[in-house]
Amino acid sequence: MTSQRTRDRLVELLAQLSPLDARVLDVMRQIPRHLFVEEALASRAYDNVSLPIGHGQTISQPLTVAQMTSALLQGPPLRRVLEIGTGCGYQTAVLAALVPEVVSIERISALAAQARRVLRDLRVRNVALVVGDGSHGLPAKGPYDGILITAAAATLAPALFEQLAEDGRLIAPVGSSEQALRRFTRTASGLHEERLGAAHFVPLRRGRG
Ligand code: SAH
Numbered sequence: 001m002t003s004q005r006t007r008d009r010l011v012e013l014l015a016q017l018s019p020l021d022a023r024v025l026d027v028m029r030q031i032p033r034h035l036f037v038e039e040a041l042a043s044r045a046y047d048n049v050s051l052p053i054g055h056g057q058t059i060s061q062p063l064t065v066a067q068m069t070s071a072l073l074q075g076p077p078l079r080r081v082l083e084i085g086t087g088c089g090y091q092t093a094v095l096a097a098l099v100p101e102v103v104s105i106e107r108i109s110a111l112a113a114q115a116r117r118v119l120r121d122l123r124v125r126n127v128a129l130v131v132g133d134g135s136h137g138l139p140a141k142g143p144y145d146g147i148l149i150t151a152a153a154a155t156l157a158p159a160l161f162e163q164l165a166e167d168g169r170l171i172a173p174v175g176s177s178e179q180a181l182r183r184f185t186r187t188a189s190g191l192h193e194e195r196l197g198a199a200h201f202v203p204l205r206r207g208r209g
Helices: 002-015 022-031 039-046 062-073 090-096 109-123 158-162
Strands: 051-056 056-060 081-082 101-106 128-132 144-149 165-172 179-187 190-199
Touching: 002 022, 002 062, 002 144, 002 165, 022 090, 022 179, 039 128, 039 144, 051 101, 051 109, 062 165, 062 179, 081 090, 090 101, 090 128, 101 109, 109 128, 158 165
Parallel strands: 081 101, 081 144, 101 128, 144 165
Antiparallel strands: 051 056, 165 179, 179 190
């Protein structure tokens, strides 16, 4: 139930559902998603569903992870990426396999500690995990070529866009009752915004957990 074959089957399904970056699919074929959820849920880790990870939070649906990461990769190569909302660390691991440097911030310290353990066990070494409120980004470690927000905000703080490097992309679910996935690209002439589709994320909250 947690074998390479189940992982391959999930990736085949994702590829049928949506146009996705082949590099992302390769990485998702390799990363053991079942290690990021509690053992009782491991048998469902390769279904295309989000799952509870405790503290009222969820691990994102695999299709969502694949779509957001594909949208982030589109464009010039990414050197440093900020993820806001580490959760269990699965999306973090996907990013770390594709980008030289990943910074990820999580407001619930227990989740950050759990993610740190799994990433260490998987020998992922290019991730800096930070505990704190990322709703205004993390300027101290910026600027970033990419920012990926894995929790939904009604509006995005302007400070987030200031941390984007030239050609940088920010992918985020935006909205409160109805959410849409959006990509903002920083170009020489300003911010370019695209709507990528509907989304269902836990809310981005202010302050530490
Ligand atoms: N990236 C995860 C998804 C986690 S769910 C995955 O791979 O599946 C979203 C996470 O965002 C939750 O863990 C939640 O605690 C966190 N979060 C919400 N608001 C936040 C904030 N302001 N700063 C940092 N993390 C936040």
